[in-house]
Amino acid sequence: MTAPQHHIARPIPLARPDVGPRELELVAEVLASDTLAMGGFALRFEAGIAALTGRREGVACSSGTAGLHLGVRALGIGEGDEVITTPFSFVASANCLLYERAVPRFVDIEEDSLGIDPDLIEGAASDRTRAILPVHVFGRPCRIEEIDALAKRRGWRLVEDACEGLGSSVGGRPLGGFGDVAVFAFYPNKQITTGEGGMVVTDDAELAETMRSLRNQGRDADGTWLRHVRLGYNYRLDEMSAALGVAQLERLDELRRGRARVAAAYERALGDRDWLRLPRAGAGEIVDWFVYVVRLHPDIDRDALIGRLAALGIPSRPYFSPLHLQPYYREAFGFRPGDFPVTERVAASTLALPFASRLADDDVQHVADALAEAVA
Numbered sequence: 328m329t330a331p332q333h334h335i336a337r338p339i340p341l342a343r344p345d346v347g348p349r350e351l352e353l354v355a356e357v358l359a360s361d362t363l364a365m366g367g368f369a370l371r372f373e374a375g376i377a378a379l380t381g382r383r384e385g386v387a388c389s390s391g392t393a394g395l396h397l398g399v400r401a402l403g404i405g406e407g408d409e410v411i412t413t414p415f416s417f418v419a420s421a422n423c424l425l426y427e428r429a430v431p432r433f434v435d436i437e438e439d440s441l442g443i444d445p446d447l448i449e450g451a452a453s454d455r456t457r458a459i460l461p462v463h464v465f466g467r468p469c470r471i472e473e474i475d476a477l478a479k480r481r482g483w484r485l486v487e488d489a490c491e492g493l494g495s496s497v498g499g500r501p502l503g504g505f506g507d508v509a510v511f512a513f514y515p516n517k518q519i520t521t522g523e524g525g526m527v528v529t530d531d532a533e534l535a536e537t538m539r540s541l542r543n544q545g546r547d548a549d550g551t552w553l554r555h556v557r558l559g560y561n562y563r564l565d566e567m568s569a570a571l572g573v574a575q576l577e578r579l580d581e582l583r584r585g586r587a588r589v590a591a592a593y594e595r596a597l598g599d600r601d602w603l604r605l606p607r608a609g610a611g612e613i614v615d616w617f618v619y620v621v622r623l624h625p626d627i628d629r630d631a632l633i634g635r636l637a638a639l640g641i642p643s644r645p646y647f648s649p650l651h652l653q654p655y656y657r658e659a660f661g662f663r664p665g666d667f668p669v670t671e672r673v674a675a676s677t678l679a680l681p682f683a684s685r686l687a688d689d690d691v692q693h694v695a696d697a698l699a700e701a702v703a
């Protein structure tokens with residue numbers, strides 16, 4: 328019996344965490360101990376991420392969103408302050424400003440990196456501008472060196488959203504190595520996972536101490552349990568999650584090699600189609616892709632294509648949906664379609680394909696064949 332052309336031997340996931348015996352070992356070590364929270368694994372994880380990104384301090388927290396909030400709050404960005412940021416992102420990168428009643432001033436992106444366009448930043452500045460919050464999209468660096476220089480020149484703070492950028496670098500400098508604070512996220516679809524979790528890195532010991540206090544219900548460094556010196560949160564990372572992170576970090580090179588293999592397999596399988604633009608690193612960049620997002624020719628009906636792919640057993644997804652067009656942003660700020668044309672054009676053409684470190688080469692070929700069939 329011959330298999331149908333696109334018979335899929337196993338379900339192909341859109342994303343999949345890569346967890347092995349080392350993760351089981353370290354998480355079991357936590358569970359066998361009496362310390363399930365506020366212990367040594369969080370400290371080890373903090374030291375590991377700080378070392379990887381060349382920063383002095385790491386502050387582990389419960390999610391990337393919590394990390395962004397910690398950073399914004401510790402920098403004192405508050406009511407009425409304007410922060411220049413991108414509308415082509417995951418919603419948390421702008422929400423963290425709303426939490427503090429600061430105002431996101433969206434600036435359109437550039438087609439190539441999909442990051443905020445540095446040439447448009449000055450035009451969005453005002454005397455209330457306090458900071459820039461750029462996002463590295465899908466693991467590809469935005470033009471962070473220029474943005475960093477501009478922020479320094481103008482005396483603005485820099486909050487680097489590196490939630491999708493762990494392991495990527497530009498000019499030999501790791502992402503997460505630029506901002507006053509930089510933030511990583513470890514949801515299961517990320518380069519490494521802790522289940523839920525995040526990390527803020529910084530070189531400023533005072534900022535780090537403030538964020539540790541904010542994360543821990545506003546307690547002081549002396550740790551007195553029922554003494555609260557400021558309004559705080561419970562944004563701590565538990566020890567099971569931190570142990571998972573320590574094990575994943577040990578395996579980062581292996582995981583990264585797996586993702587690079589899958590990206591190369593997509594290049595081979597999809598490389599020569601004129602209706603498709605594949606994700607590529609720019610000059611001087613090393614990219615550890617977080618998701619594999621291709622861009623379709625504008626004549627292709629992306630949403631219909633997603634449906635046809637699903638019928639062929641292939642999950643896929645648009646990535647992202649513009650932030651300024653989310654209902655409550657429209658309501659609060661009066662944004663309308665057309666406000667950020669590059670963002671809107673890109674967002675209408677993106678398609679995230681199945682991507683995971685252990686996706687087999689023949690699964691990648693299945694996806695490519697199904698995509699070609701669905702487009703035809």
Ligand SMILES: Cc1ncc(COP(=O)(O)O)c(C=O)c1O
Nearest residue numbers: 390391392417419420490512514
């Ligand atoms: C760009 C960006 N910022 C922030 C976040 C928030 O991270 P988390 O989902 O861990 O809260 C994510 C991840 O989902 C992200 O992709």
